[in-house]
Amino acid sequence: MERVIKQQSKMKTAKQLSFQTDKRKRQMVPYLFVLPNFVIFFTFIVVPAFVGLYYSFTDYDGLSEMNFVGIENYKEVFHSSEYWNIFANTFKYAFAVVPLIFICSLGIAILLIKEIKAKGFFRAIFYWPTMISAIIVGVAWKWIFGDSFGVLNYLIESLGFTPIKWLSDPVFANITVVVGTIWARIGFFMVIFMAGLQSIPTSYYEAAQMDGASKFKMFWSITLPLLKPTSFLVLILLLIESFKQYPLVLALTGGGPAKETTFLVQYIYEFGFKKGELGYASAMSVVLFVVIVIFTVIQFKWTKGGTID
Amino acid sequence: MKKKSNILVYLALIVLVCIFIFPVIWVVLSSIKDSTELYSWPPKFIPDHPTLKNFITAFEKGNFGSYFLNSTFVTVTATILTLLVNTMAGYALAKYRFKGDTWLLIGFISTLMIPLEVIMTPIFTVISKLGLYNSLWGIIIPPAATPTGVFLIRQYLLTVPNELIEAARIDGAGEWKIFWKLIVPIAKPIISVLAIFSFMWRWDDFIWPLIVISDPTKYTVQLALSNFIGEYNVDWGSLLAMSVVTMIPVLIVFLIFQKQFIQGMATSGMKD
Numbered sequence: 403m404e405r406v407i408k409q410q411s412k413m414k415t416a417k418q419l420s421f422q423t424d425k426r427k428r429q430m431v432p433y434l435f436v437l438p439n440f441v442i443f444f445t446f447i448v449v450p451a452f453v454g455l456y457y458s459f460t461d462y463d464g465l466s467e468m469n470f471v472g473i474e475n476y477k478e479v480f481h482s483s484e485y486w487n488i489f490a491n492t493f494k495y496a497f498a499v500v501p502l503i504f505i506c507s508l509g510i511a512i513l514l515i516k517e518i519k520a521k522g523f524f525r526a527i528f529y530w531p532t533m534i535s536a537i538i539v540g541v542a543w544k545w546i547f548g549d550s551f552g553v554l555n556y557l558i559e560s561l562g563f564t565p566i567k568w569l570s571d572p573v574f575a576n577i578t579v580v581v582g583t584i585w586a587r588i589g590f591f592m593v594i595f596m597a598g599l600q601s602i603p604t605s606y607y608e609a610a611q612m613d614g615a616s617k618f619k620m621f622w623s624i625t626l627p628l629l630k631p632t633s634f635l636v637l638i639l640l641l642i643e644s645f646k647q648y649p650l651v652l653a654l655t656g657g658g659p660a661k662e663t664t665f666l667v668q669y670i671y672e673f674g675f676k677k678g679e680l681g682y683a684s685a686m687s688v689v690l691f692v693v694i695v696i697f698t699v700i701q702f703k704w705t706k707g708g709t710i711d
Numbered sequence: 712m713k714k715k716s717n718i719l720v721y722l723a724l725i726v727l728v729c730i731f732i733f734p735v736i737w738v739v740l741s742s743i744k745d746s747t748e749l750y751s752w753p754p755k756f757i758p759d760h761p762t763l764k765n766f767i768t769a770f771e772k773g774n775f776g777s778y779f780l781n782s783t784f785v786t787v788t789a790t791i792l793t794l795l796v797n798t799m800a801g802y803a804l805a806k807y808r809f810k811g812d813t814w815l816l817i818g819f820i821s822t823l824m825i826p827l828e829v830i831m832t833p834i835f836t837v838i839s840k841l842g843l844y845n846s847l848w849g850i851i852i853p854p855a856a857t858p859t860g861v862f863l864i865r866q867y868l869l870t871v872p873n874e875l876i877e878a879a880r881i882d883g884a885g886e887w888k889i890f891w892k893l894i895v896p897i898a899k900p901i902i903s904v905l906a907i908f909s910f911m912w913r914w915d916d917f918i919w920p921l922i923v924i925s926d927p928t929k930y931t932v933q934l935a936l937s938n939f940i941g942e943y944n945v946d947w948g949s950l951l952a953m954s955v956v957t958m959i960p961v962l963i964v965f966l967i968f969q970k971q972f973i974q975g976m977a978t979s980g981m982k983d
Contacts, residue, residue, distance in 0.1 A: 428886060429809065431803075431807065431886040432803040432807035432808075432809040432812070433803075433809060435799040435800060435802060435803035435807070435890070436799070436800045436803045436804070436815065438795070438796040438799065438800075438856075439796040439797060439799065439800035439856045439861060440800070440815070440856075442796065442852060442853065442855055442856035443818075443819070443822075443856040443858075445837065445841075445853075446834065446837060446852075446853035446854075446856070447822055447825070447830070447856075448818075449833075449837055450830040450833035450834045450836075450837050451825070451830055451833070453833035453836060453837065454829075454830050454832060454833035457832065457833060510727065513720055513723060513724060514724075516717075516720060518717070518720060518721070518724075522969075524724050524728065525973065526965075526969055527728050527731055527732060528727070528728075528731055529972070529973060530731075530735075530962075530965060531731065531734075531735075533911055533915070533961045533962075533965050533972075534735075534915070534958060534961065535914070535915035535916075535917065535933050535936075535957070535961075536915070536917060537917055537933050537936045537937050537940075538738075538936065538954045538957060538958060539734075540940065541738070541936065541940055541950060541951070541954050542734040542735065542737070542738045542954070543734060544940065545734075545737065545738060545741065545947065545951065546733075546734060546737060551750055551947070553737065553754050556752065556753055556754055560753070585730075585731070585734065593973050642824070642826060645826075646826040646828040646829075648828065648917075648918070649917040649918070649933075649937070652937055652941070653936070653937060653940050656941060667828045667831075670828070670831065670832075671831060671921075674831060674832040674835070675831075675832075675835070675922075680832050680836075683831075683832050684832050684833065687828075687829045687830065687831070687832065688829075690828075690829055691825065691829045694824070694826070694829075695824070698824060
């Protein structure tokens with residue numbers, strides 16, 4: 403990527419040099435244009451990133467004096483069984499959500515790029531939940547799943563089954579969180595897939611049809627390979643999204659029962675903001691960041707950067 | 712044959728539509744029920760006696776009006792600031808060459824991958840040191856410099872021919888004037904895409920307000936809702952009414968700008 407940007411800039415330098423008046427004065431201009439953005443970016447992203455890294459090696463609690471403790475916090479993170487439970491919760495959630503949303507949004511995108519009527523209507527309906535805030539998504543699904551007041555349990559009961567403790571049983575609480583996430587996020591990835599599918603030339607399918615290829619065969623050997631860059635983007639975005647899930651869970655289950663649906667960001671938040679263990683919380687943040695980077699790199703390698711062979 | 716498979720497609724889509732709209736419809740229908748109908752067993756789908764009582768309670772007792780005003784102020788101000796700083800920076804990175812421009816661009820792009828959640832704790836320190844704690848400006852300023860915005864504007868302005876800018880310079884226009892009179896009108900389509908997204912990001916935002924605000928009079932709607940649902944005895948009537956009111960601004964924006972939303976997203980893989 404760096405090379406591409408450099409090449410682009412070289413090309414333009416040549417052009418811009420052709421115009422020389424007021425050059426001196428104009429050299430200041432781009433800095434002034436970038437300045438406001440840079441100041442905000444530097445103050446609220448770059449500085450905190452380094453402060454956080456620094457905190458992770460201290461016993462900072464927000465009140466008493468800060469002491470350097472070396473890698474103590476990291477040792478504590480890796481030895482804490484609770485941390486690993488939370489880590490496992492987050493992983494389980496990600497491994498349920500990522501493939502399910504991937505398949506569902508691709509499936510709906512395939513249905514929607516067909517020649518059908520009211521395409522815009524269908525697309526709008528599926529896209530609309532992505533605009534609702536995660537908190538309200540949680541409220542809406544809690545109102546449906548509620549153990550004693552939810553309409554879903556009424557339905558189950560009237561069909562003659564025993565009502566399910568959707569929010570107070572560990573397994574079912576996880577299912578409700580996954581269902582809420584799928585509902586809220588499908589539309590977003592559906593639109594990305596639709597753009598990807600539309601960029602595949604129809605002539606490929608026509609040629610395959612003449613050769614008598616089956617629909618499945620066409621999907622397998624035309625659609626999927628050509629969709630690789632899109633799939634790569636979707637996978638990375640989905641994975642990062644699921645690793646930082648917090649608001650939806652907060653509204654839906656509050657992280658319960660017994661921390662069974664507590665994920666990493668909530669756990670970090672509780673240590674940093676409620677227990678005041680800022681050093682420890684920062685160390686956990688650094689670990690989370692490293693995990694996200696590792697996954698991004700693995701996916702990048704695995705899909706060869708999303709390029710088509 | 713063709714017809715038959717099409718019928719199946721429609722059938723599948725209609726079933727999906729029902730599943731997709733149910734949660735929202737159910738929230739809206741429930742919000743206009745009185746307390747007896749709200750918890751009646753078996754539940755009533757359409758209320759017999761629709762009432763706006765829940766909405767009145769939410770505004771009168773729940774102080775929802777002031778949360779709504781806070782959110783509106785934050786969303787509008789933050790969107791204006793976002794458009795201003797990102798368009799300026801995007802323009803500079805697209806049309807000027809200066810020392811460090813490549814590194815700056817790489818810096819911006821690489822932070823697209825860093826979730827804000829990872830730096831929550833140190834951000835809190837920075838916010839308090841700058842005196843922005845418990846101030847709405849603490850939610851407005853920090854997320855304004857979104858890398859997505861800079862990148863979006865830059866990519867768009869790369870397609871503008873340099874000759875256009877040079878011609879304006881020959882005519883004697885200053886750089887600032889060129890920006891406002893030439894670049895901003897040209898970039899209008901992409902600026903409006905960014906405006907719509909910024910509106911949604913800020914209105915739906917939860918993490919920033921959570922970090923910055925603890926004073927209940929400064930709550931945004933999302934903070935108020937999350938506090939409300941966390942209570943031991945949830946007043947579902949008010950909660951559902953508040954949720955409906957909170958969804959309305961985004962729904963209106965979506966209905967008006969649906970096309971830009973979906974196009975903007977598809978081309979850039981938008982993420983805040």
